[in-house]
Amino acid sequence: MVPALAGVDLEAKPGEFVAVVGASGSGKSTLLNLLGLLEPPDTGEIWFDDLRVSHLPRRAQARVRGGRIGYVFQSFLLISGLTALENVLLAARYVGRGRAAALREAMALMERLGVADRRDHYPAQLSGGEQQRVAYCRAVLNHPPLVLADEPTGSLDDAHAAVILGELRALARDGVSVILVTHRAEAAAEAQRVLKLEAGRFVAP
């Protein structure tokens, strides 16, 4: 068995925008999955502030994922059977937020991102740029202190990519830790710190 990551040590401070770059298969997405508690590490630990989240029970990990981490994926990962608005509101469902407040905030977010008029459309009826903006709204609805973005601009044209990168930058300015995985140099250039992965290890960029 070949380890996907080895000897990786990464710390992101509040308000820090970190970019992780590397070739395909270098372990970028695995790193993000581990940080986001989407899969468990075979060895090593993941800490969130003073909480060792990698060793929490499943239920507690679910609470951390729902309340403290926002995800933006390259393939958007919207649920096809839900409308754009329902997809955004899904983030609030599992953290016990009141629907009325979540709805107000979701609408405001969608308005700001320019997709409010598409709220009743299903993902298949949206363009790639619209889907990513909806996915972004879902990721930040609960004000997570950590946002993980896995190639969020990979499927977008330059104009839409700029919108998403601008939002991530703004998040970091607001004190959110942003970890961006990308292979686009212009995207990585937005970050305060760039880390390069090669065969599962950090190397000098």
Added chain:
Amino acid sequence: MVGVRRLWPRGYLFTVLGIAVGVAGLVALGAMAERITRFIDGGDRFVLGQISVAGEGMGMGAGFTAGGLLRVARIAEIARVPGVAGVQPQVMLPLKTTTSQFLTLTQELVLGMDLAVPMPNRNYRELPVRSGRFLQPGDRGVAVVGSDFAASRRLAVGGMLSVGGLKWTIVGVLDKTLTAPDRFAMVSIEDARDLWLRRDPLLVQLFGPAGGLGRADLNSGAAVAWEAGADPDALARRIQETVPGVNVTIPSEVSRLLRESTAFFSALLLGIGVLGLVIGGLSLSNTVTAAVFERIRDFGIKRALGATDLDLLREVLGEALAVSLSGGMAGIAVAVAIGWAIDLRIVREGQQIFLFSPRLLAFALVFSVVLGALAAAYATLRIAHLTPADAIRRGA
């Protein structure tokens, strides 16, 4: 509209259709089994509700009971046997003499009853009348017909029934009993005796001083009621022992014989029921399980958004409940519609294939919901061990 939308989750149309097909099969096969069961049970209730007595032998004018004449003197003797509460002389004649020896379970009969005696059958004190009225003492020239008998001849109250040159005005049509009386035409015993005499002229020569027979002797059998607390089997044996020249049916023996003679149908309906459960159950559970597995990616996304295993199980069970309920109701509607259309077509021949009893429909609905929930729970537990990343990858 919001309520309907919630009842029928989006993206589940084909799941609902798949379940509907399975449940429709289950309900249709079950309805056929119910129909056969009701027929056999009805016959069983009938034979256990009275002691039937016929004249000895297989002689002339045997009629449907295949016995000899049961003379009035014999009937009086039967009435004197301790434990007997009442004896109703009867004349039972096949409607079609040419086919009277065949298919007697579904034979159409003319039943003549002595209306002066209360209905002796404990399980059928009165037959349910759908329209008009039942026969009354003193009635002549009128008939009450069973539902299938009426349907196959398009008879209604006020209509005329003509058999063997005699005519009866229909004064009542029975409700469906799904057993033998559905195919009966009931008349007064005097009218039935007239019909018998017309059909069997030889009988006429036996009347009068030479033959030693009176009109009251013209009975093909009698139904015997027992007093409260009496053992019907013991009473039947007592009648057989004390009254010469009669054939007496022992209720429990006839019931056993009926059960044995319908054992094939019982096995058939058991097979039909099991087949329905297997086909419907497999179709339903497979459809629900496949629907859950198809949504592995969605579960991965939801877990990434903070859903716990319990959240997912609750969601899946809720959706499975809605989908199974929708599919179950749709399946029931399809089966009932098909059954109704088929029965409508064959009712002209006085037949009914399907019986959609409330217990069958309730069972089908509960079955689909419970099995749907179990299948959904099984599928959810199967995918619960996947990490969110795995679930997203597998569902991609």
